[in-house]
Amino acid sequence: MEEFTFKHEMDVRDYECDMQGIVNNSVYQNYLEHTRHQYLKAINLDFADLTARGINLVVKRIEIDYQSSLKSGDKFVVDVKMERISPLRFGFRQNIYRLPDQKLIVSALVIGTSINEKGRPFLPDELVKVFGIE
């Protein structure tokens, strides 16, 4: 399994800020998800294509530590590193850093699995390849 860390840069959009003037907590989950999907696409796993084939990548658990806040006008980078957790579960370690000062904003662990049309756990070949020969 490759050990590289994928990175994706984004900007805060004003509609993502709440009445406290900072990015709403749930929005970071959007940032994290978008970066995971960009990462999966980079390793040839297209989320929309998998969904169309009846294979659903589903999140089973998410842990997010909020260290600081992003606000209007901030730029940031989200990273993601995948790891095998169990035969049918994989984890994504993710961090969000503000740019350009690299201040840690959020760190997260997202644990997912893959299920087929019948709702059964099922690892598509593309994912097996990512994790290497078992």
Place this chain on the structure above:
Amino acid sequence: MEEFTFKHEMDVRDYECDMQGIVNNSVYQNYLEHTRHQYLKAINLDFADLTARGINLVVKRIEIDYQSSLKSGDKFVVDVKMERISPLRFGFRQNIYRLPDQKLIVSALVIGTSINEKGRPFLPDELVKVFGIE
């Protein structure tokens, strides 16, 4: 075609408010859409069911006049009244009123059509019935 006006009550949720402390403009479109779908369900047109059958109800044009703003804690009612615009287009006249003082917040006209799997305009029987005998 029935002339009744359908109404649906909701509350402002804090995550819908932006840094101005008021509901973000795009969120009213969510309120309007949710009420249209509740209305369609009330006349036996289920949006998710139609989508699953390959029939997509699509919005072609939307006009929204913002008269005033909703803020955290506000209650409001959204109404909707359907009208035939052309053989293949229908309109939804919608208003949002704050409760309990009935202050007008938003008025809108949403124009939609219905297309089949090939992207062609197509009125499902359920919609034809709503509009009466042609």
Place this chain on the structure above:
Amino acid sequence: MEEFTFKHEMDVRDYECDMQGIVNNSVYQNYLEHTRHQYLKAINLDFADLTARGINLVVKRIEIDYQSSLKSGDKFVVDVKMERISPLRFGFRQNIYRLPDQKLIVSALVIGTSINEKGRPFLPDELVKVFGIE
């Protein structure tokens, strides 16, 4: 500290569903937040009012276990129970159950703190009261 469990009922709105036809993961965080704020209001802690007074309730950590999914048309109830975690941290134990079958959809632990205008931890009197005499 009161031990009662607060409950709030909601409906899935179609715009909250993603291309998998189910509620997007980040939306559950909106449901959880809205219910926490309704709960705080029920015990006389108004989130918007606190924000206006320069007191920000902030989430430090969130753990969410996704057990099953909600889809278009589903009704559900979110509950919340508050607990003291440390002198300056409080936790909210929350669950989302589908209605009417009470199937568990999501369980979560949200850990928060309260900071003043200078970014320093600060418990407003209202919160101290909730937690009882120290």
Place this chain on the structure above:
Amino acid sequence: MEEFTFKHEMDVRDYECDMQGIVNNSVYQNYLEHTRHQYLKAINLDFADLTARGINLVVKRIEIDYQSSLKSGDKFVVDVKMERISPLRFGFRQNIYRLPDQKLIVSALVIGTSINEKGRPFLPDELVKVFGIE
């Protein structure tokens, strides 16, 4: 008043797609708003800064024509051109084009005004400059 057209490129994020597999209608309003705010910043009008100074730029009316849909993976460009509508109202003409084929997705007219802390119409100096000497 300058007549230039400002452009901003973005990607569709999967969480912005709904159960029809396409970008939800209300999300285009987010794209349009984010591009307007980027444009305003480019001409030295910072939305968050104005809000902090008690000056609220508010949308009075929005007209959106939906020509086609964006879906997962699409790239697109949003443009904006500002025009004076009346002494206290300004309009933003905006289009969204899919990339790289430049297919028109959405065209919109957004009409706004500027109000001060008392809710009265008020044009800040920065905006007066944009519109030239009156």
